[in-house]
Amino acid sequence: MNRILDRKKELLTLYTPGDGGEVPPFLAGRGSEKQFFQLAIYTLVKKHQGYQNMILFGPRGNGKTSLLHSLADEANKEYGDNIEVLWVTPSEITTPEKFDHWIRSEGRRATPVVQEVRGKIKAWFAEGTASFSIQRSDGIKTAIKERCEAKPLVLIVDEAHRLDEKTAEDLLNASQSVRRENIPFFLVLSGTPGLTRSLAQAEASFWERGEIFPLGRLSLPESVEALVKPLEPFDILFAGGVAKEVAIKSHSYPFFIQLWGKCLMEELVNTEKTIVDAKTVLDAERRVNSRIHQMYAKRFSELDDRGLLNVAAEIAEAFLSNNNMPIPILEMNELVGDRKDVELLEQLGYIWRVLRDEAKQLGYEPGIPSLMGFVLEQIRGFSEPETTISRDE
Numbered sequence: 001m002n003r004i005l006d007r008k009k010e011l012l013t014l015y016t017p018g019d020g021g022e023v024p025p026f027l028a029g030r031g032s033e034k035q036f037f038q039l040a041i042y043t044l045v046k047k048h049q050g051y052q053n054m055i056l057f058g059p060r061g062n063g064k065t066s067l068l069h070s071l072a073d074e075a076n077k078e079y080g081d082n083i084e085v086l087w088v089t090p091s092e093i094t095t096p097e098k099f100d101h102w103i104r105s106e107g108r109r110a111t112p113v114v115q116e117v118r119g120k121i122k123a124w125f126a127e128g129t130a131s132f133s134i135q136r137s138d139g140i141k142t143a144i145k146e147r148c149e150a151k152p153l154v155l156i157v158d159e160a161h162r163l164d165e166k167t168a169e170d171l172l173n174a175s176q177s178v179r180r181e182n183i184p185f186f187l188v189l190s191g192t193p194g195l196t197r198s199l200a201q202a203e204a205s206f207w208e209r210g211e212i213f214p215l216g217r218l219s220l221p222e223s224v225e226a227l228v229k230p231l232e233p234f235d236i237l238f239a240g241g242v243a244k245e246v247a248i249k250s251h252s253y254p255f256f257i258q259l260w261g262k263c264l265m266e267e268l269v270n271t272e273k274t275i276v277d278a279k280t281v282l283d284a285e286r287r288v289n290s291r292i293h294q295m296y297a298k299r300f301s302e303l304d305d306r307g308l309l310n311v312a313a314e315i316a317e318a319f320l321s322n323n324n325m326p327i328p329i330l331e332m333n334e335l336v337g338d339r340k341d342v343e344l345l346e347q348l349g350y351i352w353r354v355l356r357d358e359a360k361q362l363g364y365e366p367g368i369p370s371l372m373g374f375v376l377e378q379i380r381g382f383s384e385p386e387t388t389i390s391r392d393e
């Protein structure tokens with residue numbers, strides 16, 4: 001009896017749709033990012049040398065935080081005694097709670113920006129820009145040097161696009177300078193597409209020499225793996241072609257994949273089936289859509305708050321008539337008109353700049369393709385039939 005109950009609970013909590021960087025049951029893809037990080041750790045521990053900065057960027061929900069959580073966990077497990085991993089999330093003071101927290105913690109911290117990560121990772125909200133800017137560049141540099149004396153240091157800055165210019169600049173300069181002194185230090189910056197823009201503005205012109213990883217949606221086979229692999233220990237199967245169908249419906253967008261997984265499990269547990277078939281998908285889809293609808297309503301308000309609804313609708317129309325394929329940069333700039341708006345839309349993850357593999361040409365993709373249809377429907381009261389183009393199809 002208990003075993004059956006436990007199995008149900010396991011299934012209901014297996015997939016991890018979330019916004020807090022929940023490590024998914026199977027972290028699909030991301031091979032080159034994993035390899036780069038692992039080589040950095042190896043260099044720190046075995047050679048006692050620093051490693052090139054890692055810069056990760058992509059729209060929300062593509063798995064930046066989960067990837068870094070998983071890599072840091074792994075590094076701690078393997079080399080926990082020989083390295084120190086620090087995690088920081090610079091954040092603006094946007095709520096009374098956060099403000100409260102900031103007042104309580106500010107001034108109590110010897111090194112205000114960091115919290116040590118032991119075992120499980122906790123994000124430490126170094127609130128406000130004060131956290132970094134009260135330190136001059138040699139302040140950060142000295143802090144890093146001192147920590148590295150005990151053990152090689154990995155410093156992960158998630159949501160790094162929120163760093164103010166001066167902070168980013170100091171951090172990058174400190175990183176370069178300590179590594180030049182052969183200090184075993186590895187800096188990871190992760191953020192939305194706005195990150196590369198703010199780094200470019202910082203007076204640390206060498207930042208682009210760090211290894212830069214754009215984190216987009218998964219490929220279709222990776223998405224299928226993310227759905228199927230977690231179910232193997234449970235002897236649960238997808239009927240032929242069904243996993244692929246779900247992967248396509250989720251646009252290979254990591255957050256949607258987890259959301260689909262969770263809703264499918266709710267259906268399975270309710271119906272006590274052990275196979276995910278077309279009927280399961282049909283019944284789960286209502287749940288999925290209602291969650292997605294809520295999320296899109298929030299995104300819509302974000303666009304509205306910034307006065308971007310009209311331009312968002314134009315872009316949505318352009319993408320839909322282009323089968324959701326990338327739009328070249330110049331065309332996008334012309335479409336939007338104001339460069340500032342392009343930047344804002346990028347920051348919001350509504351659009352994002354990708355290198356078109358086939359053409360080796362820079363272009364814009366929708367952050368989430370089905371958001372385009374939603375926006376059009378809200379603004380124009382209609383939506384064109386959606387065509388989904390997934391990669392590797």
Ligand SMILES: Nc1ncnc2c1ncn2[C@@H]1O[C@H](COP(=O)(O)OP(=O)(O)O)[C@@H](O)[C@H]1O
Binds near residue numbers: 017027030062065
């Ligand atoms: N490689 C992956 N494979 C499967 N699911 C993933 C993967 N990366 C992230 N996810 C899932 O996607 C969602 C968003 O991840 P998150 O790390 O919060 O994104 P970001 O930090 O880019 O906003 C989470 O629910 C997470 O479990």
Ligand SMILES: [Mg+2]
Binds near residue numbers: 019064065158
């Ligand atoms: Mg994140």
